[in-house]
Amino acid sequence: MATNRDQTLIPKLFRLEYSKMTAVLCSHFGLGNIAVAEDIVSETFLKATELWASNVLPENPTAWLYTVARNKAKDYLKRNAIFEAQVKIEIKPEERENDWDFNEESISDSQLAMIFAVCNPGNSTEAQICLALQILCGFSIEEIADAFLSKKETIKKRLFRAKNVLRQDNFQIRTLQEAGISSRLDAVLKTLYLLFNEGYFSKSNDQLIRRELCSEAIRLALILTENTWTNVPKTNALLALMCFQSSRLAARADDSGATILYEQQDKGLWSQELIDKGNYYLVNACSGTEVSKYHLEAGIAYWHTPPTDQHKWDHILKLYNQLILMEYSPVTALNRAFAFAKVYGNEKGIRETEKLQLKDSAEYHALLAYLHTNTAADKAIDLYQKAIDLTKSLPEKKTLRREMENLIKKLNDNEY
């Protein structure tokens, strides 16, 4: 008799199944009743926690969860008077009689629909990411708060407001049609892009959470490539970008969580498997004439993957030129200036960077510090200090401090 000795089973199942079950239930209840779907799923897990702690584990825990959720949903429909009054008219009788399906097809359809429902442009981007993390990825409020370095209360409030927006939205997740898909695909891709970046450039010191954010973004993007309507070039470009960036995740942080700069990374830790996947999706992305910002960013990430290439920075600068013309952002402007310095030398790079006048940005001072390192170490140290004072990210502070200390040490060594 196997008892539930594995304390990690339920958290694992929760992460895997929460979003699937909520998605399927929502496709029946409608988005307006997302709270009902979430309650049923939570109750199901509560029941599992209670039963499995003292009793024998079911042979197939996942199937057990689906059965319980299905029964709870049916019970809910039977007894709930509010539902009868408000939602009945929207659901045809024969559909209500239908079994609640948790087969693979209905899960993946429901999840796709859910992705589109959650990525609502009416919500702020931060709220969209929070929602995606909770509803699509099964993150707890605590974990979300961790990822954002925010208080639990703040996240709760943000989610509450965001769900209100969803409720007022007329988006029909049951009847996801081509027109609805293409008009909202950009918002969906942007949310996944931000979700991934939140992990890749996270403020959080927690390596595990950062990695999970990235892999969840990839999992959701993969769902998009499995549907003909959403498997378009820009989706593939975004996925390629995520694969290329992820290939360096292991090499990017040291044990203390500080970021290791690209040039100092152990290239042996890069994942060739993910680079190959990136290449695969990048080829798929180039099947049309469209060039999205994800194409350009994937192209830039691609040029970072070969260990050496003589003209690599020329290519990267060209892509950054296109990217900044497509959409201005301070980050792109700074990255472009870095590439400019790589092609034309630090002196011209400094001039190009100073034109940006991003005096409130830690990255701006850090880049100038880097470019001054070999010619004006004193100035570089001052600039590093400015960057350290400006950044709020702890891993970033560590990285900058390390660079600054190395420079001070070098300076002192030269004097004696």
Place this chain on the structure above:
Amino acid sequence: MKEFLLIFRLSTASSQKPSPEQIQERMNWLAGIAAQNKLADKGNTLSTLHAKTVMPDNVVTDGPYAEIKEFISGYIIVKTDTIEEAVEFAKGNPIFKMGGNIEVREVL
């Protein structure tokens, strides 16, 4: 912020195709303005081959207006506080190496 139209003119004599280096130089210049968030419109390059000039009395001639020995090759719109700043941007453009010039006009 005001907007200024930069009109690029080339003389008919120097209409040879730009080299990859010249294109790269021009792109760097344009992206450099965009990187300062001061590009309002990246504009367009204008064809000299597919060009006609329409004049009074249904007179249509091929090509850009040929009485003066230069033609407009393209335009962009920048957003700056002053016309002097827009002029500074214009000064950095590689068109002068090809014998061209740039007219700066405030958009009203």
